[in-house]
Amino acid sequence: MVTSPGLDRTTELREVTGAVGHLAGICFKTGPPTLTGVELEWTVHDAADPARPVDRARLRAALGPHSPGTLDDTSPARPLRNGSTVTVEPGGQVEVSTAPRSSVAALISATEADIDELSALLGRAGLVLGRTGIDPWRAPRPVVDTPRYRAMRCVFDRHGPAGRTMMYSTAGLQVCLDVGEPAGFADRWAAVHAVGPPLVAAFATADRHAGRRTGWASARMAAWLHIDPARTRPVWSPYRPDQDPVAAWTEYVLAAPLLCVRHDGPDWTPPPGVTFADWIDGALPRPPTTDDLEYHVSTLFPPVRPRGYLEVRYLDAQPGQRWTVPLAVLAALLHRERTVRAALAVAAPVADRWHTAARYGLADPPLATAAGALLDLAREALPGLDLPTGTHEEIDSGIRQRIAAAERGHR
Template sequence: MDPRELRPVVAQLFARGRRRTVRVAIEQEYVVAAADGGVVPIGEVRRAAAGSLAAPYLSFEPGGQVELSLPPSLEPARDLRVLTADLRRRLGGITLRPIPVDPRLEVPLQLTLPRYVAMQQHFDRIGPAGRRMMRRTASTQLCLDWWPGRAGLEQWRVLNLAGPFLAARFNRSDRLATWLAVDPARTAFDDRLLRDDDAVASYTAFAAGASAFVDGAAGHLSTLFPPVRPRGTYLEVRFLDALPPEAIERAIAVLQELMYDDVRRREALRELPCDEGLWRAAADGVLEQELAA
């Protein structure tokens, strides 16, 4: 896609907020299973969830995974626990599991909108990882307020630099390895987003290098899956496995310190290396071993 068409839309993604707010929002995905372990149709889950506290925040991933996208909060982990508990009561025998990879090998594509069919066809040209990612993986995505000025540029950089180390610390599956195999041109699990001091230019080049299978610049940008996604007024951390509640609280604490503590953020920027091989080391478990040594 033409970079000239992409750049103004990318610039909007990097607009950043106007105030130094310190909120966090959680997008939590769950693997869904029937009492007998079978696949549950999305419609059945939606009907069972009707009237729950979580219903306004409920959506689905292509394989039927449930996603709860909660609004920003000062106590996001508490909010998630309350809504998840109420949703589980409503679902009865349908289970929600905060696990990063569905152990079932055969999970159908439940969302068959043209976007998802085109995405699957694109990934199939590369290998089997795309189907596995779409249908069988789940994550905890954390969204953090993005500040104006120099601090905001530091926040973007520190999350990308710290990502491999945080994945090595919190992730306990091969989900990250799946993401690395999906389509490197549209996932950017390397250092390509940090090679230029102009973040908009780097992201535009990244977007232009990914093949387009939906129409329009905004649509194309929505099919990119970097480890940290710019969302205008907030940053979306996408590299974490689906985590249990206690691990979510620890991850939020670490990310808040990196994002909202000026001194700690700048210390981290001085200390963290920029190395395109770190994501692979995290996926292979090598980085975890080094951190433990």
């Protein structure tokens, strides 16, 4: 891997080569794939009336010392007991981000304990966590307002209403996986993208929004797909399967329009159409720094985002404890190189069907076939995760349920 010697977070970028080196150094950290993390996001509802709006003050009171600074700038923002940090998204969605763990079993155990703690905090305030990838009852409505979120809303509004839906109504499950060893990284990178459409279909939970059926299996994924392709399309493409991952990501980052330009004022909205490459070339009054580059990366939302690890962003939030099933499926599929290659071979014919997966889910026969085969592969590889017997059995049962759903879709 290319590194970025001598570049700290305040280095000014006046040449593209400096940005290229910095991106390679921070976004692709290869090595043995030993760590797994997860980020779980939920809509939050009044326990007695799930269609009732939940405001910022009520969330702040419920979360107390765990409130993030976006809710309370005096909060200590304490992690939950097992280390998960709590954040609140612009529509009032609550998210926990775990510390990475060296085993999936340890990750599940720690995360379940933190979810229980979070649920208890919310429960005492008469609130409950949602169970789907998009708010089934309420229309999009802002709850948290910051310069970043105002700029996002302004830029997304240029493309239509999907941005507000994403910001204020959606909830996802993110799985964070190590990049892996250099020799197998290209296959791992391709596979984690290629399995996306069939896994979107297999785990879609977002068919109702704002009190009605949407016509989409995953209206959450539909919202992402309709925001701005320059910042939400997949980085890897089956039409350019051999493109170097670092080169593909660098091209993507530099060509993406700016979403926010930070400064001391309240309005961070950038001029329309200015890309990060344009900024390096002098499009704005001051040159960007490496810190600006890292912040720009945080405003890009492809289905898989490299952040030193691989952040898998394409899954809907799951009801209750069922989040463990897609987590284990992804971990199992990427656990061994031979399984990675097998998964890539299965998924390659449907690797471009993101829109179809969001629209039809397992009702699309090619996706149902691929999903069933991938889930079978995951079941075969599941023992390699060394899960406790009870956890293994629960996840195996969840996978078998999804296989049965895929078989119904195939028919």
